[in-house]
Amino acid sequence: MKKTKNKAPFHFPLADKLPSDPSRRALLKGAGIAGAVAVGASPTGAVLGAENQAEDVSNPLALEALETLTAAEAEVLEAICDCLIPSDEHGPGAKEARAAHYIDRSLA
Numbered sequence: 001m002k003k004t005k006n007k008a009p010f011h012f013p014l015a016d017k018l019p020s021d022p023s024r025r026a027l028l029k030g031a032g033i034a035g036a037v038a039v040g041a042s043p044t045g046a047v048l049g050a051e052n053q054a055e056d057v058s059n060p061l062a063l064e065a066l067e068t069l070t071a072a073e074a075e076v077l078e079a080i081c082d083c084l085i086p087s088d089e090h091g092p093g094a095k096e097a098r099a100a101h102y103i104d105r106s107l108a
Contacts, residue, residue, distance in 0.1 A: 066104050067104055067105055067107070067108040068104050068105075068107040068108045069104045069107070074100055074104060077100045077103060077104075078094075078095060078099075078100035081093075081094035081095065081099040081100050081103075082094055082095040085097075085099070
């Protein structure tokens with residue numbers, strides 16, 4: 001009896017072109033792109049676009065000069081950091097800890 005491989009009922013032509021052992025750089029690049037697309041396509045991304053139109057004086061990034069990032073990049077980074085580490089009853093989150101400002105300074 002001949003054994004056959006279990007194949008999926010569908011085939012992705014681009015899957016043949018993918019490396020079987022991707023590099024760390026390619027993996028991180030893909031994860032970064034997927035994360036950016038997920039945030040941009042989510043309702044949070046639409047809310048961020050509407051909130052960014054009004055000048056927010058309580059935003060520490062708006063009050064301090066940025067070294068590397070543009071204002072739009074800094075706002076997106078701050079929103080991503082706030083989603084990853086939100087503030088809760090146990091303590092402050094990334095926004096209160098000014099993580100986006102730290103990342104901006106680290107990139108300089």
